[in-house]
Amino acid sequence: MNTDDTVRTFLDFYRERGHEPITGSTLLPPPSDPVLFTTSGMHPLTPYLQGRPHPQGRRLVDVQRCLRTTDLDEVGDPTHLTVFEMLGSWSLGDYDHPQSLRWGYELLRDGFGIPREKLYVTVFGGDEQLGPDLESLHSWWELGLPVESTRHENWWSNGPTGPCGPDSEIFFWTGDGPPEGRPTIDSRWVEIWNHVHMRYERGEDGELVPLRQVNVDTGMGLERFVSVLQGCRSVYETDLFEPWMRLVPPLWDLDELSVRVVCDHLRSSVVVLGDGVRPSNTGRGYVLRRLVRRLLTVLRRDDPSRSLGDLPGELVEHTLDHFRQSLGVDAVKDVLMDEELRFGRLLERGRRVLSRPEFRGLLSEEDFRYLHDTHGLPRDLVDGLKGQ
Missing domain, CATH: 3.30.930.10 (Bira Bifunctional Protein; Domain 2)
Incomplete structure (x- = not known):
């Protein structure tokens, strides 16, 4: 069934x-x-x-x-x-x-x-x-x-x-x-x-x-x-994710857990966009931005050249059709690509900040709060940059 x-x-x-x-x-x-x-x-x-x-x-x-x-x-x-x-x-x-x-x-x-x-x-x-x-x-x-x-x-x-x-x-x-x-x-x-x-x-x-x-x-x-x-x-493994699990693994060489996270966060981002939300630094828009940045963090962990521009339109269309949303595929991909550019600039800023002597060792909770509140660097992104 x-x-x-x-x-x-x-x-x-x-x-x-x-x-x-x-x-x-x-x-x-x-x-x-x-x-x-x-x-x-x-x-x-x-x-x-x-x-x-x-x-x-x-x-x-x-x-x-x-x-x-x-x-x-x-x-x-x-x-x-x-x-x-x-x-x-x-x-x-x-x-x-x-x-x-x-x-x-x-x-x-x-x-x-x-x-x-x-x-x-x-x-x-x-x-x-x-x-x-x-x-x-x-x-x-x-x-x-x-x-x-x-x-x-x-x-x-x-x-x-x-x-x-x-x-x-x-x-x-x-x-x-x-x-x-x-x-x-x-x-x-x-x-x-x-x-x-x-x-x-x-x-x-x-x-x-x-x-x-x-x-x-x-x-x-x-x-x-x-x-x-x-x-x-x-x-x-269900029919609902069949196109995702068929198209994403050949596109990006990721382990099983990472494939699942990327598929979930991309699919969820498409649905949130389809319901009229756009990325921002507050409220619903921040939830969407956080999802996109989490998936980009996972996607680029081993290969910084990976890009959402390679995402097949079939996956976006499949998700919009299932959730009965009228937003076009190109509109979704335009927003995702804009967020990817913003994420790239955030990464550059994060690397500069984390290269300072006071951030080279183990970070305290106070450090994480400062990096988030002052420089807009979420903890998972800081952890990813520290691990590189």
């Missing part, structure tokens, strides 16, 4: 059960939102989870593009991406959490053909404030799935305050041979879907207050789920 088939199967399943598809999957949150980018599928729905009526009803389904910079250091492993998509479904004060769990299992079993023995679930086992999520525990037992109880691992929130609640995480066995162990002790169990019983709001004082309505919020990372369905070792 390729990526398009996966999305279609998910959306059709929930449409048949009365869920309205919602649009507006841009990375950019509403102007009133202080967050730079949408970080999760539920993020744009926060007001409606808190009780505001949604214009399309109380059952919703969506494919939401997201961007997270908190995982940048993890990018290059089998599952983490900077820009990714979330398949999500919601009940805004409509059906209960057990119904969501039953539908979730039905979709995995019948829609995607995943056998029961390949699944394991975890549920909230209680903490200092709340007791265990017995409702979910009993629902999974009735469905015949093995269950493990945890504490903080099965509590979901989008930050220190706001809507939150206990969740059920569904794991898929990716190891060779029959499944063994359990999710908290064996990394071959990979999380594929999270069902959140979003019924509380945490205030500034840390106290939990019941929401005006009890919601269900589910989220499934598309790229990770597709890798599971296609039996791939990583998201980079």
Whole structure:
């Protein structure tokens, strides 16, 4: 099942059960939102989870593009991406959490053909404030799935305050041979879907207050789920990354980790550009500039002559088409090339600064702060220049 088939199967399943598809999957949150980018599928729905009526009803389904910079250091492993998509479904004060769990299992079993023995679930086992999520525990037992109880691992929130609640995480066995162990002790169990019983709001004082309505919020990372369905070792082996992994390695001689980082950061930069952001020294533009400079740092580590001018237009076009963005290939490449020129000038300035006697040895945290704040040299770039 390729990526398009996966999305279609998910959306059709929930449409048949009365869920309205919602649009507006841009990375950019509403102007009133202080967050730079949408970080999760539920993020744009926060007001409606808190009780505001949604214009399309109380059952919703969506494919939401997201961007997270908190995982940048993890990018290059089998599952983490900077820009990714979330398949999500919601009940805004409509059906209960057990119904969501039953539908979730039905979709995995019948829609995607995943056998029961390949699944394991975890549920909230209680903490200092709340007791265990017995409702979910009993629902999974009735469905015949093995269950493990945890504490903080099965509590979901989008930050220190706001809507939150206990969740059920569904794991898929990716190891060779029959499944063994359990999710908290064996990394071959990979999380594929999270069902959140979003019924509380945490205030500034840390106290939990019941929401005006009890919601269900589910989220499934598309790229990770597709890798599971296609039996791939990583998201980079799926059809979604096929043109990237076919064209980039012959273009630039890089090790596997570097290829993944370059592909992720380039792809993510194209998506951010497609959503209207341009490089700058502040806000969203700085996130984009940081991505481009990180990928250039990796790309030129062993060969300073490597250039984004060699990037095949097919890769840019493939990404823009997948994310349904109208920006042209030439416009994307023009911005990337301009950033490459700026990066070259930054490198020259960085080498001059780092050649000073006070920066020739090991650098302190104060040195890194000075180099960043005074000369615009981010730490990863300084580390790269020091290593040359």
